[in-house]
Amino acid sequence: MSDLQRTHTCGQLRRADAGSEVTLSGWVDTRRDHGGVIFIDLRDRYGKTQVVFNPEHNAEAHKEASDLRSEYVIAVKGKVNERPEDMINPKLETGEIEVMSDKLEILNTSETPPFEITADTDVSTELRLKYRYLDLRRPVMQKYLTSRHRVCQAARKYFDSNNFIEVETPFLTKSTPEGARDYLVPSRINRGQFYALPQSPQLFKQILMVSGLDRYFQIVKCFRDEDLRAQRQPEFTQIDLEMSFVREDDVINIIEGLMVEVFKAVLGKEITAPFKRLSYRDAMSLYGCDAPDLRFEMTIKEITDIAKKSNFKVFKSVAESGGQVRGINATGCAKLSRKEIDELTTFVNQFGAKGLAWFKVDENGLTSQIAKFFNADLQSEIIKRFSAVPGDLLLFVADKESVVSQALSQLRINIAKTNGFINEDEFNLSWVVDFPLFEYNEEMDRYDSLHHPFTSPHPDDLEFLEERPLDVRARAYDIVLNGVELGGGSIRIHRQDVQKKIFNLLKIDEATAQERFGFLLEALKYGAPPHGGIALGLDRMVTILLGLDDIREVIAFPKTQKAACLMVDAPSDVDEKQLKDLGLSLQKPD
RNA sequence: GGGGCCGUAGCUCAACUGGUUAGAGUACCAGACUGUCGAUCUGGAUGUUGCGGGUUCGAGUCCCGUCGGCCUCGCCA
Numbered sequence: 301m302s303d304l305q306r307t308h309t310c311g312q313l314r315r316a317d318a319g320s321e322v323t324l325s326g327w328v329d330t331r332r333d334h335g336g337v338i339f340i341d342l343r344d345r346y347g348k349t350q351v352v353f354n355p356e357h358n359a360e361a362h363k364e365a366s367d368l369r370s371e372y373v374i375a376v377k378g379k380v381n382e383r384p385e386d387m388i389n390p391k392l393e394t395g396e397i398e399v400m401s402d403k404l405e406i407l408n409t410s411e412t413p414p415f416e417i418t419a420d421t422d423v424s425t426e427l428r429l430k431y432r433y434l435d436l437r438r439p440v441m442q443k444y445l446t447s448r449h450r451v452c453q454a455a456r457k458y459f460d461s462n463n464f465i466e467v468e469t470p471f472l473t474k475s476t477p478e479g480a481r482d483y484l485v486p487s488r489i490n491r492g493q494f495y496a497l498p499q500s501p502q503l504f505k506q507i508l509m510v511s512g513l514d515r516y517f518q519i520v521k522c523f524r525d526e527d528l529r530a531q532r533q534p535e536f537t538q539i540d541l542e543m544s545f546v547r548e549d550d551v552i553n554i555i556e557g558l559m560v561e562v563f564k565a566v567l568g569k570e571i572t573a574p575f576k577r578l579s580y581r582d583a584m585s586l587y588g589c590d591a592p593d594l595r596f597e598m599t600i601k602e603i604t605d606i607a608k609k610s611n612f613k614v615f616k617s618v619a620e621s622g623g624q625v626r627g628i629n630a631t632g633c634a635k636l637s638r639k640e641i642d643e644l645t646t647f648v649n650q651f652g653a654k655g656l657a658w659f660k661v662d663e664n665g666l667t668s669q670i671a672k673f674f675n676a677d678l679q680s681e682i683i684k685r686f687s688a689v690p691g692d693l694l695l696f697v698a699d700k701e702s703v704v705s706q707a708l709s710q711l712r713i714n715i716a717k718t719n720g721f722i723n724e725d726e727f728n729l730s731w732v733v734d735f736p737l738f739e740y741n742e743e744m745d746r747y748d749s750l751h752h753p754f755t756s757p758h759p760d761d762l763e764f765l766e767e768r769p770l771d772v773r774a775r776a777y778d779i780v781l782n783g784v785e786l787g788g789g790s791i792r793i794h795r796q797d798v799q800k801k802i803f804n805l806l807k808i809d810e811a812t813a814q815e816r817f818g819f820l821l822e823a824l825k826y827g828a829p830p831h832g833g834i835a836l837g838l839d840r841m842v843t844i845l846l847g848l849d850d851i852r853e854v855i856a857f858p859k860t861q862k863a864a865c866l867m868v869d870a871p872s873d874v875d876e877k878q879l880k881d882l883g884l885s886l887q888k889p890d
Numbered sequence: 891g892g893g894g895c896c897g898u899a900g901c902u903c904a905a906c907u908g909g910u911u912a913g914a915g916u917a918c919c920a921g922a923c924u925g926u927c928g929a930u931c932u933g934g935a936u937g938u939u940g941c942g943g944g945u946u947c948g949a950g951u952c953c954c955g956u957c958g959g960c961c962u963c964g965c966c967a
Contacts (some may be wrong), residue, residue, distance in 0.1 A: 339927065426897095
């Protein structure tokens with residue numbers, strides 16, 4: 301047991317504490333040994349405080365302090381000294397004082413860490429994840445985790461004050477093969493059978509509405525066995541909620557209120573609701589995607605009509621065979637070199653675009669290798685459509701709609717980022733609404749749910765559900781923050797007959813529906829109230845609030861791109877006995 | 891499953907077209923120094939160039955394979 305018990309944290313002491321006797325505990329951040337006097341910056345979660353060991357003040361403590369090294373854990377007792385004016389360190393919150401040590405206790409030593417805890421030099425992800433406990437010791441990481449905590453606390457407080465109750469739903473649950481790939485967990489008691497980890501608590505929260513819980517929320521882990529990205533981890537956290545007797549606007553209002561509280565709690569920022577709403581159709585046509593970044597304009601415009609009248613074969617043939625020609629005005633980008641435009645072409649290639657056509661705008665009109673295929677009238681029509689002025693660069697993709705949209709959407713962001721069109725301090729929240737209920741799956745020759753099969757169709761569109769399914773709107777909504785889908789939800793189907801109709805259209809037969817969702821269909825028979833909800837990606841939210849672009853920064857123990865945890869070395873082999881208990885055997889690798 | 895980038899001292903990086911004993915900063919160790927706060931000064935130690943193979947008189951550099959990290963397309967209802 302230590303004799304010294306801390307009385308204050310390392311971020312606490314101020315000028316007013318001068319003269320008092322204190323004990324601090326923490327990690328040795330830096331050591332400055334002047335031969336005579338030794339300075340130690342002592343660090344804990346709350347800050348740093350300078351501790352002084354002076355041989356004239358206390359010879360024994362000074363002698364012991366010469367053994368101190370980085371990351372030693374110590375307790376120090378001493379008197380708080382007010383620093384003379386010229387020795388104040390304005391970089392430290394505690395910079396007006398220091399602790400003159402009378403007694404030092406080394407609670408633990410430390411090997412030299414594999415990277416410097418205090419340094420802001422970049423360390424490889426690999427090393428950071430292997431020694432995550434050291435990485436998390438860095439103040440910046442503690443700030444990130446604290447912000448995440450603030451979001452969760454703000455959410456819990458807000459939901460509680462709005463009559464929501466937090467209910468836990470199971471992690472060991474049933475596999476639902478549609479959607480993302482499931483993480484499976486073998487059952488020992490029921491050999492040969494498997495649980496699945498939930499991709500989301502979707503069906504449970506609907507069931508809770510049938511139970512009459514009225515308003516549910518949960519901050520909950522979800523699991524999807526898909527390939528990783530900077531914005532995607534195999535286990536991630538959702539702020540999940542569901543409400544009874546509501547329409548779209550009720551859910552939207554609740555979330556807008558939540559976001560106001562979250563911004564206040566984490567950034568001290570007042571944001572204004574309601575947020576802008578955009579239809580799916582407009583989002584796709586103006587921005588080429590359903591989660592547009594609205595911090596800058598550069599909207600997409602269509603020139604398929606002009607392309608038809610031109611002599612440019614590539615455009616003409618695409619336009620005449622049902623494809624489209626659309627483009628953006630990269631304002632002020634006519635200065636781009638041929639090489640830079642070539643790089644943009646390579647960039648759109650990866651989204652399936654076969655090429656990138658361009659015009660530079662100058663005082664005389666359009667300049668480009670393909671300008672000769674467009675007569676003066678067509679050229680001025682193009683200039684007019686894009687409100688182009690000399691110095692602008694017009695970029696076009698001709699292909700089928702999905703390719704054009706994706707390529708231009710990505711190109712738009714790429715150009716905005718590289719040319720500084722984005723105000724990085726801005727937070728732009730918006731809703732995308734009026735999603736189609738279905739999309740056509742060419743491969744399988746059937747319709748698939750865009751959202752999920754429990755999404756309610758728009759009541760006005762029910763009459764042509766069977767004749768024109770692609771025109772049916774869903775009562776779904778996505779919330780978008782700075783071009784990232786923060787979350788999505790919908791009003792659900794609460795009537796069994798409608799649910800059956802939807803399964804029919806999705807070509808999910810009666811037996812399959814019963815086997816997979818029988819419990820929900822059954823529940824809908826017993827007085828299910830109208831209900832709807834939404835789920836928000838917590839990790840993404842915190843990442844964006846902090847101005848970061850890697851979701852791993854706000855997750856304490858994230859996985860690498862190969863879905864491994866380098867710290868604990870998971871996944872790993874298991875004992876033969878464990879497999880035997882489960883009735884499993886491994887296939888020999890090919 | 892496809893495409894791309896990367897792996898050199900504890901860490902971050904350098905090493906021209908293949909060419910002598912693989913360097914720098916920082917961290918680390920030792921000594922000096924009583925007011926620093928990125929302390930300073932002097933000195934020192936530190937390498938399976940991820941791993942395996944190949945080409946070559948000679949490989950950190952070229953080729954093949956493999957492992958690992960990152961980005962991305964597909965995938966992610």
